[in-house]
Amino acid sequence: xxxxxxxxxxxxxxxxxxxxxxxxxxxxxxxxxxxxxxxxxxxxxxxxxxxxxxxxxxxxxxxxxxxxxxxxxxxxxxxxxxxxxxxxxxxxxxxxxxxxxxxxxxxxxxxxxxxxxxxxxxxxxxxxxxxxxxxxxxxxxxxxxxxxxxxxxxxxxxxxxxxxxxxxxxxxxxxxxxxxxxxxxxxxxxxxxxxxxxxxxxxxxxxxxxxxxxxxxxxxxxxxxxxxxxxxxxxxxxxxxxxxxxxxxxxxxxxxxxxxxxxxxxxxxxxxxxxxxxxxxxxxxxxxxxxxxxxxxxxxxxxxxxxxxxxxxxxx
Amino acid sequence: xxxxxxxxxxxxxxxxxxxxxxxxxxxxxxxxxxxxxxxxxxxxxxxxxxxxxxxxxxxxxxxxxxxxxxxxxxxxxxxxxxxxxxxxxxxxxxxxxxxxxxxxxxxxxxxxxxxxxxxxxxxxxxxxxxxxxxxxxxxxxxxxxxxxxxxxxxxxxxxxxxxxxxxxxxxxxxxxxxxxxxxxxxxxxxxxxxxxxxxxxxxxxxxxxxxxxxxxxxxxxxxxxxxxxxxxxxxxxxxxxxxxxxxxxxxxxxxxxxxxxxxxxxxxxxxxxxxxxxxxxxxxxxxxxxxxxxxxxxxxxxxxxxxxxxxxxxxx
DNA sequence: CTGAAAGCGCTAACAG
DNA sequence: CTGTTAGCGCTTTCAG
Numbered sequence: 219x220x221x222x223x224x225x226x227x228x229x230x231x232x233x234x235x236x237x238x239x240x241x242x243x244x245x246x247x248x249x250x251x252x253x254x255x256x257x258x259x260x261x262x263x264x265x266x267x268x269x270x271x272x273x274x275x276x277x278x279x280x281x282x283x284x285x286x287x288x289x290x291x292x293x294x295x296x297x298x299x300x301x302x303x304x305x306x307x308x309x310x311x312x313x314x315x316x317x318x319x320x321x322x323x324x325x326x327x328x329x330x331x332x333x334x335x336x337x338x339x340x341x342x343x344x345x346x347x348x349x350x351x352x353x354x355x356x357x358x359x360x361x362x363x364x365x366x367x368x369x370x371x372x373x374x375x376x377x378x379x380x381x382x383x384x385x386x387x388x389x390x391x392x393x394x395x396x397x398x399x400x401x402x403x404x405x406x407x408x409x410x411x412x413x414x415x416x417x418x419x420x421x422x423x424x425x426x427x428x429x430x431x432x433x434x435x436x437x438x439x440x441x442x443x444x445x446x447x448x449x450x451x452x453x454x455x456x457x458x459x460x461x462x463x464x465x466x467x468x469x470x471x472x473x474x475x476x477x478x479x480x481x482x483x484x485x486x487x488x489x490x491x492x493x494x495x496x497x498x499x500x501x502x503x504x505x506x507x508x509x510x511x512x513x514x515x516x517x518x519x520x521x522x523x524x525x526x527x528x529x530x531x532x533x534x
Numbered sequence: 535x536x537x538x539x540x541x542x543x544x545x546x547x548x549x550x551x552x553x554x555x556x557x558x559x560x561x562x563x564x565x566x567x568x569x570x571x572x573x574x575x576x577x578x579x580x581x582x583x584x585x586x587x588x589x590x591x592x593x594x595x596x597x598x599x600x601x602x603x604x605x606x607x608x609x610x611x612x613x614x615x616x617x618x619x620x621x622x623x624x625x626x627x628x629x630x631x632x633x634x635x636x637x638x639x640x641x642x643x644x645x646x647x648x649x650x651x652x653x654x655x656x657x658x659x660x661x662x663x664x665x666x667x668x669x670x671x672x673x674x675x676x677x678x679x680x681x682x683x684x685x686x687x688x689x690x691x692x693x694x695x696x697x698x699x700x701x702x703x704x705x706x707x708x709x710x711x712x713x714x715x716x717x718x719x720x721x722x723x724x725x726x727x728x729x730x731x732x733x734x735x736x737x738x739x740x741x742x743x744x745x746x747x748x749x750x751x752x753x754x755x756x757x758x759x760x761x762x763x764x765x766x767x768x769x770x771x772x773x774x775x776x777x778x779x780x781x782x783x784x785x786x787x788x789x790x791x792x793x794x795x796x797x798x799x800x801x802x803x804x805x806x807x808x809x810x811x812x813x814x815x816x817x818x819x820x821x822x823x824x825x826x827x828x829x830x831x832x833x834x835x836x837x838x839x840x841x842x843x844x845x846x847x848x849x850x
Numbered sequence: 851c852t853g854a855a856a857g858c859g860c861t862a863a864c865a866g
Numbered sequence: 867c868t869g870t871t872a873g874c875g876c877t878t879t880c881a882g
Contacts (some may be wrong), residue, residue, distance in 0.1 A: 254574050
């Protein structure tokens with residue numbers, strides 16, 4: 219696992235210096251000598267490092283992604299680092315610029331950059347996008363259309379005839395995806411659908427959404443949050459105001475984060491195998507780093523499912 | 535903010551080539567040329583990168599730490615990356631080895647390594663330890679003695695006469711600190727005190743602690759978790775078994791993570807200004823990276839306080 | 851003030 | 867098979 223400390227030249231199977239080599243290795247280890255990875259990288263053009271750059275390291279939606287990518291990286295002998303863009307296209311640019319030439323591959327999750335910027339980075343180092351379809355770039359996305367479909371059908375089945383989408387960041391690919399899918403499926407079922415926001419994709423943002431909704435609300439509504447965090451914030455705001463979830467309003471989230479089963483009522487939410495997503499993305503980026511040539515442009519799609527818990531019920 | 539793209543030589547205030555330099559800059563920008571940071575680092579010995587290496591990126595206890603460190607890093611023109619050791623001393627060694635020579639400083643949080651290993655890394659790059667007092671190394675720690683004191687006094691004031699500590703990782707510095715402080719203060723107040731575990735410092739670990747406690751429990755107990763995650767798991771296990779928190783058992787956590795106010799009942803927990811901790815640690819490591827010489831060996835201590843919520847009450 | 855050359859620490863391709 | 871050299875892409879020093 220641990221790469222040889224001293225230049226591989228010393229470990230070449232030699233006859234005469236076999237023991238000499240061993241001694242050098244021993245002394246080097248004793249002295250705590252480490253090869254300078256930067257110098258090594260300068261000549262090999264390989265850093266054996268991978269980066270996951272994501273919008274928000276505190277968003278539990280990314281946890282399993284990181285875990286999966288980390289496992290794949292470790293197995294392949296790579297070290298994984300994370301860099302955060304803080305939901306800002308500008309910081310994303312800076313971070314990508316700073317990390318691109320220092321790693322062998324980048325898994326880009328929750329990007330807020332235009333496609334062109336991503337392609338630019340991809341010229342320096344292989345990039346695999348997560349939950350975003352960038353033309354000509356390998357990517358792995360979760361089946362949000364299906365997630366939206368089962369969500370709407372679940373709500374429709376409960377008797378709801380109107381769904382409200384709590385929008386997240388406008389530059390977010392999943393946001394657009396979720397909204398468009400929701401709208402289409404809702405229409406297919408003859409449901410009314412509207413969108414409010416955008417809000418920050420955080421608990422705080424959800425609280426704000428809830429507070430705004432409280433003014434001029436109608437009974438028997440169903441809200442679908444951009445993600446679990448927002449759904450949770452929404453529930454908190456509504457609950458604090460004395461309403462009941464799901465009696466007064468049903469709430470659905472996206473991501474199935476660990477927080478979803480922490481709150482009361484437990485959150486109904488759309489789940490995806492993010493660990494697999496991370497694993498696939500990392501594996502692909504490693505393959506590219508090793509010289510594989512990107513095949514088709516079709517994104518890898520992983521399935522989603524609705525986890526029905528307590529936050530949804532028939533309208534009052 | 536963004537460092538010049540082309541070698542600084544081109545931006546030297548020259549007379550004749552002032553416009554030439556400008557043109558080169560322009561063309562370089564157009565072509566998307568970026569200086570290779572590795573090559574630059576090789577000659578300057580500066581990478582303008584900082585690393586926060588921590589035990590578990592999914593532990594909310596580290597969120598504010600990361601935020602504070604990130605803010606300090608950005609302000610100083612550094613890019614921050616995170617690396618995770620997954621609660622493993624071995625992975626910690628690998629991660630430190632891989633990152634040490636690639637960054638200008640390391641903030642080490644939740645280390646599971648022996649002091650000697652940390653000193654070894656510190657020979658390569660400045661290290662600031664968080665929540666761990668490493669002899670001769672700058673560090674910033676939260677005042678856990680005080681946290682333990684107010685916890686015990688709170689419990690004592692409620693009428694509890696026995697406190698049980700749900701232990702976390704044995705190699706964890708805060709674990710030892712919390713336990714010793716708890717024990718001492720409990721004794722001062724004539725309370726009985728015992729320790730169970732160790733458990734994994736996760737919700738899962740807390741669930742296990744709760745399940746074990748359920749066998750052979752005594753009424754009117756008070757449990758103090760190694761961290762919020764464990765306390766939450768404990769509550770879940772106990773609640774699932776039909777008991778009530780805090781009626782049947784009071785529970786206190788450490789860290790005051792965002793999850794603490796998500797669960798029902800809301801968790802009483804020890805809070806610390808982790809954002810400040812991150813900020814201080816990063817600021818110090820940057821100073822060292824810039825050539826400052828470490829002053830005294832005394833750790834910086836930040837205060838703690840008890841956030842009383844719903845998970846504690848008088849014994850039944 | 852400008853342009854050339856040395857060197858950062860390594861690896862890889864080269865002669866011996 | 868071993869030892870030497872060139873060179874990765876930058877910065878910085880040193881002549882011109």
